[in-house]
Amino acid sequence: MNAIRHDFRSDTVTKPGAGMRAAMAEAEVGDDVFGDDPSVNRLEQRMAAMLDKQAALFVPSGTMSNLLALMSHCGRGDEFIAGQKAHLYVNEAGGAAVLGSIQPQPIAHQPDGTMALGDIEDAIKPDDNHYARTRVIALENTFGGRVLPMGYMQAVAGIAQRHGLGLHLDGARAFNASVALGMDIADFVTPFDTVSICLSKGLGAPVGSVLVGRADLIEKARRNRKMLGGGLRQSGILAAAGLYALEHHVARLADDHRRARQLAEGLARHAALKVDMPDTNILWVNADADIAERFDTYLADNGIAVIGRYGQQRWVTHLDVDDEDVAGALDVVNRFFL
Structure with missing residues (x-):
């Protein structure tokens, strides 16, 4: 070529522009494994507040963010439900199975990118020791650039609630979806227990994603991040890029x-x-x-x-x-x- x-x-x-590079160069930093990096702390607090969730965790990648979410919802031998072409099923190297001992249950997509509600409900396993225990349903929005409707996400949330399951959103491009719908991001992610937001796609940061959600799930994710080798030190240099992106690159x-x-x-x-x-x-x-x-x-x-x-x-x-x-x-x- x-x-x-x-x-x-x-x-x-995308490459960081002059404003983002300046923010990175001027970032106040500390040791994030000790919780001492003020820029990382600000990013996590800002993202949790923007999404109206209890807590957030800065991680190196969306792949790690999704894996940490699944490992927070599931134990060894448990199961997650996701679309057959979902990123966390197809494009993340089988990490949930390999590193989390979590079984995927893929569901065929409809032409509009959704999974049929009946198919989701039928895939939930009964309480029987022959089966993996279904623990969480994972959606992706946008999906291939398509915006899945709020009504659909709320209907899936209803299924999760009826069966006592968690609900995770691979929201790598969730800001794209909320902007396209003219919705506040907090309203867009209301149904979900955990949400993965990528900073290095449309938002234009060089590195990183943030996992946002319930405090107990994020605390599990923080421990598992260390286990997976994702603990970072003076990562405020990277977090500063994310903060700049949230300020300048959403609208x-x-x-x-x-x-x-x-x-x-x-x-x-x-x-x-x-x-x-x-x-x-x-x-x-x-x-x-x-x-x-x-x-x-x-x-x-x-x-x-x-x-x-x-x-x-x-x-x-x-x-x-x-x-x-x-x-x-x-x-x-x-x-x-x-």
Whole structure:
């Protein structure tokens, strides 16, 4: 591939700007394992307050955050329910099973990204020593860029409550969802016992996620973070980036959504491209079979970076994609179809 001119691979590719770098350089730090890092403490307190939850824990990655949530809800031999294409089932290296001895129970997705409520309820195991004990249901929102409706999340919460189960949200892009819905993030995450929020995707920080939730679950997660090797020392340098992102990069997510829609509308002008109109900053494109391989190669050769997933192209807008990037990418695509 030629040098990347327009990078639509992921919102993880963003780089800290001057303001964020200054905040990191000036961060007040201490030893976080001892609870002495004031910047980390501020980030955790700020995130808990924003989501109206009892406590929060700063961790290196969303993968660790999701794993810690599952390990807080579950013991060895317990089970979690999640979608068959959910990130914490497909893309986290089987960590729940390998490191937590927690059994996954995957559920097929509906075309809109939800799991059928009946399928979820049917998957909950009875109290029988032949079965793993179902302990928690995990949702993901956004899911592939789609915003799962509040009514759906509340219905799943009702199932969890009826069966005495925990409810976890992989909210790596939860701020994208809340901005798209015009909702306060606290209202958006109300149904959940634990929520994982990624700082290094749309929010543009270089590293880190925050697990937020009930105090007892976060205390378990803090202990397990140490066990997994995730205890950090002067991590306020990283936490300062997260604090800067919460202050400056939440409302602007609407710009990413607008640009994703512009990109989708431009791509959809070509009949050979089947484009799912995006809810947020992620769009999916299928090229007709007779041009698909040639189109992929052409984009790469012309500096347009996208990734494939589940047989589709995924295009992601983010902090480092501006209007000129969208226009430039569409110009490259238009020339392919001349």
